[in-house]
Amino acid sequence: MSTPHRTSAVWNHAPELPLAPMPYWQWPPRPWAVLRWIFENFLQVSDRALFLVYSFVIAFWLMPFVPAEATFGWDWAALVLLRNMVAVVLVVGGLHIWFYGIDGQGNVLRFDTRPITGRKNALFLFGYQTWDNMFHTLVFGVPIASGFEIAMRWAFANGGTMPVEFSQSPVWFVLLFPVLTLFQGVHFYLVHRLIHWPPLYRYVHSVHHRNVNVGPWSGLSMHPVEHVFYFSSLLIFFVLPAHPVHIMFLLHWQLLGAPTGHSGYEAVFARNKARILIGGFFHQLHHRYYECNYGSPEFPLDKWFGTYHDGTDEMTVNVRARKRRMHAK
Template sequence: MSAQNRKTTVWNHAPELPLQSMPYWHWPPRPWAVLRWLFQNFLQVSDRALFLAYSFAIAFWLMPFVPAEAALAWDWSALVLLRNLVAVFLVVGGLHIWFYGIDGQGNVMRFDARPITGRKNALFLFGYQTWDNMFYTLIYGVPIASGFEIAVRWAYANGWTMQVTFADNPVWFILLFPLLTLLQGLHFYLIHRLIHWPPLYRHVHSVHHRNVNVGPWSGLSMHPVEHLFYFSSLLIFLVLPAHPVHMMFLLHWQLLGAPTGHSGYEAVFAKNKARILIGGFFHQLHHRYYECNYGSPEFPLDKWFGTYHDGTEEMTAVIRDRKRRMHAK
């Protein structure tokens, strides 16, 4: 089905439904399907492939991990913050301008065609969704993410981590990239279920869920407590044997991947072709229906715990019935 006409009665556009689990979890195992999926997502033009390339550029060229970072100092710490701010402005701001500023592809490959900007709404800071989202992203999100990066850089420089190079163990070095997306999916599911606990939801996570229909700036629009939970995944490098490039990849998978995953579109579409795959429909379902898809497509915890929404209208009815029973208690 073409990008222009793949619609359901609920969504302007959707990927092929029902959503399928990642090939990692097929039984019996399908190794060729796994290899094909890895090639498509890590070695072709997709957001994660671009994050991977950017992480190599930083770790080996633009801002490598150096012994001088053993001493915390404002000069190199400020450069970390500045670099992350520039990356967010370029990626998130660029996507917002393309999708919602110049309307670069209209509703082509857009999940929910309802507007996210324009009408004033007292629910948001400053009255507008985009301004609210930018405030939480830039004032809290980027500084907190940068703080975790600075802390891990400091730990690396002081020799408190277990470093692995490609020459030491090339198989582990390569496999760790997809493994990190799996581990992040596990971490995200656990913290996400926690912040849906009513007291934390009311005081913390509700900030993010103001965005029922999402845009790129919505990805990191969170209460600062949620930012602390979200980026705490980077602490795994205190115990996991890895190279600094792996830490940079996980950072960008979250810092830039959350905005691309909340863009509201399946791909950047230009000249009659999907140019950059960015996905996000799995999580778009969570923003619409709340009590489903707490994790990520990488790790099937939602399937195992009965909170999986596959995008079909039949599953929407199941989710809504469960919500009614939850609120009736």
């Protein structure tokens, strides 16, 4: 396999720099660019396309929302937890084994080649980064995410949400998928700025930032308070008309998307081709430089509020200067 060329002196691999804004926000508007981007990310082999397919499988076949969920039962609630636990172990564990276990693609498309495992470090629970990450993901992350799903299933069955069917509103039904990724970007930015407030950072968010260089298990390695903030995005369905498949998509966009976005690689690369696009460089910059890129590439709040890092060395200088000013106060 051939190694793609380096695009930055700081990184082993980076996308073309400076990072380009999402086509949603380019001016003058470029509708064909928007449609092409949506096609490439939702209808080709990417993590979000796979989450979309999995959400349809759950909502229409594997575990649809049913009237019986109007009454809480440990039987169906346990199945929700089990399903999510299996999905996380398979997806996150599989990515970890591919990237860092069997070293399936070496440093091809890897952002930062520094090791994520190895010598013991007292900073991490059990002394190792991966063990620490797995503990916080499986003991807190998956149960809390499942708790939100259980609550939404119960609310849906009791008429507490506003259901919509494709036959009633086909345009809204389709557009809601990209709209949810935009909403999640806004929600994530606001929550993320909140937990960077020094008291919350010290006692809550610092758990996640033990991971300076990230791997798949880093994505959901958080303090349980942060998990509650993070998955609270699902509460939007109390006011937003949606089908259960939309609820499942937003859940998986976060439950499985955080691990793929923290994989440390741009894509799964095999047989001389990028097979599954997973991205994550935007957020990789946040883990390296901390006080930047609090949101997601979907919504330009970082640009609007002066916390954007486009990956260039010049922007690194600006971000570090901002960080010094913040700490000097």
